[in-house]
Amino acid sequence: MIELAGISKTFKGKQGSIHALKNVSLSVKKGEIYGVIGYSGAGKSTLIRCVNLLEKPDTGSVKVKGIDLTKLSTKKLREARSNIGMIFQGFNLLKTATVYENIALPLKLAGFSKKEVEERVKKYIKIVGLDEKHHAYPAELSGGQKQRVAIARALAFEPEVLLSDEATSALDPDTTEAILELLLKINKELGITILLITHEMNVIQRICDRVAVMEKGEVIEEGKTKDLFTSPQHPTTKRFVSNLFTHKIPNDMLEKLNESGQVVTLSFFGESSGEPALATVTKKFDIYPNILSGSITHLKEDTFGQLVVHMKGDPAEIHKAIRYLEQDQVHVEGVKISDENKRVS
Structure with missing residues (x-):
């Protein structure tokens, strides 16, 4: 479903060049939950933003469903992105819009009919468990509820791929568990492929089928979650496991x-x-x-x-x-x- 091959990305700063990604290759299968874990500065946020080309890699290819996004025109890329949902740590909700409006507005801007917007918003509000919060504003919601709105907004376009950028790191343990349960439900019932990044090993162990460990812009270890727990090879991987x-x-x-x-x-x-x-x-x-x-x-x-x-x-x-x-x-x-x-x- 997702194929990253030889991805490299360098940022130029006041103190010189920062090599955020160095020849990274990953393969995410259709229908699985794939996790990328690493400490701060490992390059994982840059990596996930390269999947939908919010960050364009300097070298390498990014294929989703066999299509190399790096070679698409602006119009074709916009169409391809509609098949890739994304949720963020900071929720990114409009403060002056209700739950309903936060989910509906992107659909309206994309040209969906009024009837289809209403049907999709109601459907995904129910899926994320916010049936009674249609008219609530973000300030009236808990952190977990805000993240559910963000997830519903991403699902409303009915993507085949969902990217999760540290979606649980700002939440307390109980709320994190609830959001992880929701992601498992989405993966199982809707068949959506999920690629997530995190610095929390409990997220990886709870829902991921496979995992890649990153350090200094490189993948240092990759495999089935079970295998990495059983026999971690790299010192950083061992550190993540031992922290549990x-x-x-x-x-x-x-x-x-x-x-x-x-x-x-x-x-x-x-x-x-x-x-x-x-x-x-x-x-x-x-x-x-x-x-x-x-x-x-x-x-x-x-x-x-x-x-x-x-x-x-x-x-x-x-x-x-x-x-x-x-x-x-x-x-x-x-x-x-x-x-x-x-x-x-």
Whole structure:
């Protein structure tokens, strides 16, 4: 549905050139929710604005449904953009217009008939759950309600692609969860492909099928959300994943425990807490596992858990136990002494 190939973008500032994007390539499949995550300055906002050519890349191609937008005339590009909806962190609502008018005005300007405008506005106000707010003004709405209006406005053109530019970062956790549920509903019931950018890993884990991690204008890691949680490769990806968990083992404790065995992190998917596997390991090998910490988080269609375990025993037996767990699809990683904040890596 979306194909970005070799996208580069440089901005010229007072202090020199800023290379916002460096040869970025991404492929978003029809009907999926694809996330792009990165810290501030990673280039993700520039990337998403290149998809509908709000920012025109210096090099590379931007294809939506097989059509390269960079080669279209102004008129054809305007027509193509009607198939790409976009929602923003700042809502971008007209303060002097009602909910109804904020959604209707873009349709009127695009030349839709009065009847069609009315039908679409009513339809999408209902979909986003604002049936009783037709005549309310933005000042009378909560942040979550404002974002719902913005989503309804984007959906009113009935696009096949929806771009989300940090749409939940200004919202509280409960409201964020509600908006994410709405995006899942839109994706599932309307079949709209969603490309979103965020700096929040909980957004990625909650609704995304696949994810790209960006840093300094480049994609440093990409794949299925499940795979990145199971086995992150780049240090930045590992940092994002570890931020979801609160395992904090003091360095002096780690040093002491490692004298009598090994401290490891076990990562697993599914409903199991990992304890049956540990119980089996105890029976099969001459080791004594002790759970130091544990947590579970929910992905879009699965459950991901981690346990920090001290395996006490002979190194050879510990090695056999780890091999057994890995064969049982449990990802095992040794816990390292932290240099900075004593957080498990």
